[in-house]
Amino acid sequence: MSRTSLVRWQLLVLAVLTLLVGLRACQRRAEAPHAITLFADMAPGMLYHKVLHVEQPVRLRWKGIGAWRRTASGPEPVAYGWVLRRSDRQVVWQMQPRDVDDPPRFRVQDTLRLAPGVYDVFFTTQGNVSQPNGFWSWLFPKASWMRGYRDWGLWAEVLDGPASLRLEEGSPAAPAGPALLWTAAPMASASSRMALLEVRRPTRLLVYAVGELQAQPADYGWIERLPDGERLWEMRRENTQPAGGWEGNRMARDTVEFMPGVYRAWFQTDAAHAFGNWRFNPPFDVAAWGLTLWRLHPEDTSVVLLDPWVSRRPLLMLAPVGNAENRQVEFSARDTTEVLLYAVGELGTRNRRYDYAWLTDSLGTTLWKMERARSVPAGGHPNNRLEVAALRLPPGRYVLHYQTDDSHAYEDWRNGRPEHPERWGVTLFPLRPGRDTLIVHAASTSAPSVAPPSPPVQTTGALLVDLTRVRNNEHREQAFTLTQPTRLRIRAVGELSLSGQYDYGWIEQAGTGEVVWEMTWQHTKPAGGDGRNRMADTLLTLPAGTYIAHFRTDFSHAYGQFEYPEPHEPEAWGLRIERIDQ
Template sequence: SVNSSVSDAAVLKYQRAMKDGAIVNLNAVGDRSYLSRGFTLSKSVPVEIYAVGEGWKGEMFDYGWLIDANTRQKVWQMRYDKTDHAGGAIKNRVERETINLAAGDYLLYFKTDDNHSHEKWNANPPYDPEFWGVAIFPKDKNFDESILSDYRDEKEKALLSLIRVGDNEYKESGLSVEKSGKFRIYALGEGRDGEMYDYGWITDVETGKTVWKMDYRKTEHAGGANKNRLFNDLVYLDKGKYIVHYKTDGSHSYNDWNSSAPYEPDKWGISIYQAGKDVVAKEINSSNLKAENVIAQLTRVGNDEHLRRRFTLDKTTQIRVYAIGEGDWDEMYDYGWIENEETGRKVWQMRYRSTEHAGGAKKNRLVDTIITLDRGTYTVHYVSDDSHSYNDWNQSAPYKEIDWGITLYRIN
């Protein structure tokens, strides 16, 4: 009838007016969508977030979230336990939440799975189908639109980014922290059953120690296949110089996915963001970084090699020995040792019973110990057999494959 036609038109007009009044909106979202839109606020403002999506038994499938564009910190996320029934099928969920947004740059996201959306419903739609998605409205009816502007995430705000990493790749870069503080680490990788296969880690240049590693238990689902994992949290770094590392295995990486890609495929890798205004840090060339306290280093050892390096100590010295090699059943195949040049005697040797698992295949072994050597001249050796070594692995590589070999550090 004419009356119902007018009624439908009035509803659509009202909905358009609602959307026009939003600070930002991602609505009428279809299947398999991953949408984002940025905005900038020059002043703090209270807002209402209105989101309609799909969820069932505590899990959301179509949902939105909001992040700080500069730090990547989540400001808001649509969570099942905060939603109500949105009408129609019980899996239709709605959330209305009022929050205060500080002045800054923001990115709003909404993602959907492969069914039940504004494009095509496989069950009864919600009461408000045109708002399937997320919208942010000002709470103040007299909202000053001059404080709002568009934001485009074109300029990479990260202090350091190792992203778009492909199969069998290793990337690294240096980070100089001039003032201690917290940093946001945003790392996307591959993992399952408690183990990571594509992941990042950070080492201290002076000590060689790993100060942070992408741990499966501290990751969350990154969208797409369950094995897509995300670490998004704050990490404290002391003043100093660091190397940021990222490695991948031979499958499922940027532009060559063997399962569904994550929501942010371009971010596959690791990015580090400044979390506070007072933190001072910058990216530096890692090739120029070498610990001043490294006495000797034989690393990235290949098949059938016997490497050696002589060093002299002018006084009794405590030394940290860090070695990665191959071994099983109480026997080592790729390993290191130290000889006293004057006596020809071995003063230290990498033995299986003193090692621990180095990540990857069980035969990857690690020793990280402190020894004391008297004044004198020594030679450090490293020998490898004909298989499973740096850049030629016959099973999964260790976590720190570039350190395959032995490194000696002087302890100050």
């Protein structure tokens, strides 16, 4: 090709490009005054969002291109957009596959009039079927509906002259409004939130919940009356309806009646498919994932959020607690008493406890103990947890305990400090104000972990021997004297197998060394956790005389250093003897 021909071809190509650019510019100029591009150039596996502010009534023509797939029930949209009115959380428009002649793509064109207000505009490309991701995802073919994703988009055109519209970036807003009482939304994966409600007069609340329900509840909530835990309302498949998007998304909008009393509202999520971590197409009301409570009238004061630190006077307090402490306080209830236990501590996953509280009765039976599954974040590090327990205590004697390990406690935060560091510990409040029927007897702090043999204890009280919280490589013993034949309750937790005794206890007669009771596999039952964790709970009558109780541990798996799953009552590791006959 000659130099002259090459120049001519170049001029021709340049002229064609100039013409195309000019046509595109003319098209943009024709659309510019009243056209809005909301979403374009999108990718699969995403959720897109913008906020539309409408300052005066406007009529819009909506145009969209999305994707669908065939199902047994008909065409199902998998990439599409919708508009949510923020004031009442209602969907005012959504893309539906009507034109399905060009699979997997579909087009929509609708006219919609919007009143003044704020609207959340979404476009999802997540799909409703799990897609492979990660390094090896390139080995798997993409779903057919993802073809043509470069065409996906959503546009709006103003039809009735200039309008006061403003489009901006921003995060979806949680439920709000003047009548809002409380919301847990939006909730991320593997989280829990709760609120205490005090109802002073009969009233009704609007309960709004968005979550995940399949064969088993995954992300759901309930409202329970305290202290009995009876559920007044619960999110179930039967009282919910589709929430848009994936079939597991469900929503409930109920009006619930409340009688005077104290209630707990609770919502929890599992480790998948929640706000900010959508595995499939999200619900229409994305930011309402969780539980929301509204008063029917903003001025209604018959129900308020209950903060015991504001509206109650503490009856007992073991807080704040520093590192390596073991505190306890003994108290009595004169009458049946309803209490709130407010505990802040360090609880890890897999039921690992580092700093925690528990309550026992006069015989050492654990009535309550902090559990991560019943707690909510306390601020700071994820292991900082808050649990509020409501109990009905019959008349009797009780011991409230709190224990910390050697790191991350009050005034020595190794990780993020909690929101209220001064509450690190446990505090007991009355469930209802003015109901104080408790008598505090004594409080104590931690003792050395390796205790010397104790002197004989006369049988003037119920507790004769306390050889609990025994650590590795210890041999503890305590003598006690009975002045007459006495019926005893022996409780022991240790490590046994069919072939050996590792951490175990026994009782021998002083002077002769005769063993009158011994902890064996045959006379114990599982204590929870590892299969070698065993518990004995025995009634035994001994004649008058002096006896020595022993508990011995080997070099591994004991209180404070469980190498395998710990028992249900780790603080009971050891031996305890109570007198039954008074």
